[in-house]
Amino acid sequence: xxxxxxxxxxxxxxxxxxxxxxxxxxxxxxxxxxxxxxxxxxxxxxxxxxxxxxxxxxxxxxxxxxxxxxxxxxxxxxxxxxxxxxxxxxxxxxxxxxxxxxxxxxxxxxxxxxxxxxxxxxxxxxxxxxxxxxxxxxxxxxxxxxxxxxxxxxxxxxxxxxxxxxxxxxxxxxxxxxxxxxxxxxxxxxxxxxxxxxxxxxxxxxxxxxxxxxxxxxxxxxxxxxxxxxxxxxxxxxxxxxxxxxxxxxxxxxxxxxxxxxxxxxxxxxxxxxxxxxxxxxxxxxxxxxxxxxxxxxxxxxxxxxxxxxxxxxxxxxxxxxxxxxxxxxxxxxxxxxxxxxxxxxxxxxxxxxxxxxxxxxxxxxxxxxxxxxxxxxxxxxxxxxxxxxxxxxxxxxxxxxxxxxxxxxxxxxxxxxxxxxxxxxxxxxxxxxxxxxxxxxxxxxxxxxxxxxxxxxxxxxxxxxxxxxxxxxxxxxxxxxxxxxxxxxxxxxxxxxxxxxxxxxxxxxxxxxxxxxxxxxxxxxxxxxx
Numbered sequence: 307x308x309x310x311x312x313x314x315x316x317x318x319x320x321x322x323x324x325x326x327x328x329x330x331x332x333x334x335x336x337x338x339x340x341x342x343x344x345x346x347x348x349x350x351x352x353x354x355x356x357x358x359x360x361x362x363x364x365x366x367x368x369x370x371x372x373x374x375x376x377x378x379x380x381x382x383x384x385x386x387x388x389x390x391x392x393x394x395x396x397x398x399x400x401x402x403x404x405x406x407x408x409x410x411x412x413x414x415x416x417x418x419x420x421x422x423x424x425x426x427x428x429x430x431x432x433x434x435x436x437x438x439x440x441x442x443x444x445x446x447x448x449x450x451x452x453x454x455x456x457x458x459x460x461x462x463x464x465x466x467x468x469x470x471x472x473x474x475x476x477x478x479x480x481x482x483x484x485x486x487x488x489x490x491x492x493x494x495x496x497x498x499x500x501x502x503x504x505x506x507x508x509x510x511x512x513x514x515x516x517x518x519x520x521x522x523x524x525x526x527x528x529x530x531x532x533x534x535x536x537x538x539x540x541x542x543x544x545x546x547x548x549x550x551x552x553x554x555x556x557x558x559x560x561x562x563x564x565x566x567x568x569x570x571x572x573x574x575x576x577x578x579x580x581x582x583x584x585x586x587x588x589x590x591x592x593x594x595x596x597x598x599x600x601x602x603x604x605x606x607x608x609x610x611x612x613x614x615x616x617x618x619x620x621x622x623x624x625x626x627x628x629x630x631x632x633x634x635x636x637x638x639x640x641x642x643x644x645x646x647x648x649x650x651x652x653x654x655x656x657x658x659x660x661x662x663x664x665x666x667x668x669x670x671x672x673x674x675x676x677x678x679x680x681x682x683x684x685x686x687x688x689x690x691x692x693x694x695x696x697x698x699x700x701x702x703x704x705x706x707x708x709x710x711x712x713x714x715x716x717x718x719x720x721x722x723x724x725x726x727x728x729x730x731x732x733x734x735x736x737x738x739x740x741x742x743x744x745x746x747x748x749x750x751x752x753x754x755x756x757x758x759x760x761x762x763x764x765x766x767x768x769x770x771x772x773x774x775x776x777x778x779x780x781x782x783x784x785x786x787x788x789x790x791x792x793x794x795x796x797x798x799x800x801x802x803x804x805x806x807x808x809x810x811x812x813x814x815x816x817x818x819x820x821x822x823x824x825x826x827x828x829x830x831x832x833x834x835x836x837x
Contacts (some may be wrong), residue, residue, distance in 0.1 A: 310386035313379075324383060331376040338373030342366045361408050368401045455618070480798075481726045483821035487514045488732050491824050514821070535673065537571045537696040538579070540626050544602050547583045551600075555587065558597035566605040572626040572693040574673055579693075582666040586630040586689050589663065593634025593687065603629040609676065609692060620676045625692040632688075637681040645679060666691070718835060719743040719761065723753045723768035723781065724797075729820075733767070736824050740831065750776035750784075757785050763792060765834055770798035770817075795834035797822070 317323040345366035349359055356362070375398060378391045420428065490510050497503035548561050555561065572579075583602070590600050607627045614620045637645060646667040666689070670677040674694050681687040720737055724730035725748050734746045745761070747753050750772050757763060766785050770778040782794040797818040816837065818830045 310388055312384050312386050313382045314384055328380050328383060331379045335373040335376035335380075338369050338376065342370035342373065345369065358412060361405070361412065364401065364405055364408065368398070368405055371398045371401060480820035481729050483514055485728045485732045487511070487821045488736060488824055488827075490514060535573050535575050538574050538576045540572050540574075540604050540628065540693070541565045541569050543576055543579060544583070544604055544628065547580055547587075548602055551584070551587050554584075555591050555600065559591060559594055560597075560599045562599055562601045564601060564603040568606065569604045570606050570624070570626055571696040573696040574675075574693050575669075578669050578673075582669050582691070583628070583630065585663070585666055590630060590632035590634060590687070593632055593636070595635075598633035598686075601629070601631040603627075603631070606695070607692065617676065619671070620692075621674070624695045625675070626695055628691040628693065630689050630691075631686060633686040636683040636685055636687055637679075638683055639681075642679060642681060646677075663689075717743060718764040719745065720765045720767050720831065721753060721756060721763045722746040723748075723750065723766065723772065723778065725749060725769060725771075725773050729769075733827075736827055737767075737831070739824075740828050742831070749774040750778075750781040753781055754784060754788070757788050757792070763789065765793045765795060765831065767795045767797065767831070767834075770796050793834050793837060795830055 314324055317327070345362055349356060349362045349366070353359055371394065375391065375394050378387070378394055381387060382391055490507055494504065494507040494511065497507060544563065544565060548563055551561060587600060594600075605627050607625050609620050609622055609625055611622045614622045645663050647664060667677055670691055670693070676692040678690045678692070679687065680690075720742050722730060722733050722737065722744055724733060724746070727748070730746050730748065734744050737744050745756055745763070747756065751774055753766070753768070757766075766782055768778040768781055772778055772781065776784075778796055778798070782796070786792050786794070795816050795818060797820060816830065816834050818826065822830075
């Protein structure tokens with residue numbers, strides 16, 4: 307049995323002294339244990355990024371042992387367990403020595419830790435760096451957008467330049483073809499009883515027709531062809547096109563139609579749109595050598611101002627979208643910018659003229675629409691046509707149509723204005739052969755001189771493109787002023803802006819596109835005289 311006395315005896319067992327010591331030691335012990343718990347919990351939650359974890363843990367143990375000594379002080383108030391208290395204090399001394407040694411060793415590292423002001427300055431510097439980086443990224447994005455815009459502008463300018471070039475070539479080529487097709491028609495009539503010569507004339511006529519089809523595609527690309535837009539049911543047109551495509555594409559290609567039930571009518575030249583869909587479908591067929599699926603899709607879309615900012619040729623508004631998709635071999639991304647250029651083709655030599663997509667491009671642009679192509683090698687291609695929605699009511703009559711023409715004529719005189727001598731000579735010969743009287747000149751000034759004269763002139767048959775500063779439309783306007791009853795018939799390899807505005811032929815205008823056959827010439831002359 308221990309001969310030691312309890313600590314309470316030293317306090318003479320006075321209650322106020324005993325309970326003051328007990329409550330004080332309990333409160334100090336609670337503070338120590340709470341501090342130890344907070345330190346241990348902090349190390350546990352932040353152990354991955356916390357520096358000096360070991361020191362924090364040892365200090366937590368030290369504080370917990372300090373709390374234990376306070377509890378032992380309460381215990382020894384009544385029980386003389388001074389051996390346990392001594393061992394606890396010895397352990398506490400060892401831990402304090404370890405903490406002191408650790409702190410002394412860590413003191414150089416602690417001294418180099420950043421202060422609150424240094425951290426604030428570093429944070430401010432970091433924010434400035436982030437701000438500068440964001441500004442740099444925004445600048446790079448603006449440069450990229452500007453470069454993309456400039457690239458689109460260059461592409462549009464290149465396409466416009468190519469369009470002007472091809473339009474001029476087609477115009478001159480049509481003049482030549484007009485003479486060839488007309489003379490070969492006369493020659494065919496002369497040798498129809500001589501089979502071997504008739505065969506040759508048929509070959510020449512076929513070659514001329516092929517050339518005329520070529521120039522037609524060129525005019526479509528250059529947006530110089532006269533269109534006759536009207537309110538068109540797009541779904542019905544696509545269904546008819548799909549019906550015609552089935553025998554053309556073959557059984558190895560599946561045709562799927564995904565038509566929006568609420569598809570709005572489009573203001574478009576339906577015959578040209580059918581040709582455009584046919585060209586896209588034939589291109590898709592050639593890309594699916596081993597078969598595949600052709601998908602025709604329609605739906606109403608809205609191209610907003612954000613889209614228009616990224617595509618400078620787009621007017622914001624409501625459109626009808628026609629998508630033609632295939633599961634073919636796709637087009638390399640490096641060639642996508644060139645696919646709409648005339649005579650560009652990825653097919654083998656002799657398997658394509660390279661005018662199909664360029665014709666579609668020119669037709670859509672002339673119709674105030676938008677065209678976009680998406681393709682990925684090995685996965686297929688999608689061409690989307692965005693056509694302006696019709697705002698009117700029913701179908702519109704094609705521009706330049708009349709109710710009919712007289713089948714007979716008398717002694718009318720036709721004033722022919724044609725700057726190309728070969729074409730002028732051919733036209734004079736043909737019209738004279740029809741039984742009309744003719745006067746022929748090469749420019750507007752000479753034509754006006756005849757109109758001002760006393761001769762009878764019933765019809766002005768003029769080319770649209772004339773030398774001397776006055777085109778055919780201006781000549782006709784001035785001629786009608788001077789002779790109010792004068793009838794007018796235009797002809798041209800391409801009509802440019804003199805007769806075509808907003809993609810359509812001006813109302814009341816009669817146009818005979820070059821090249822033409824003598825039967826077409828006779829029909830249009832009689833129509834113009836009867837109008």
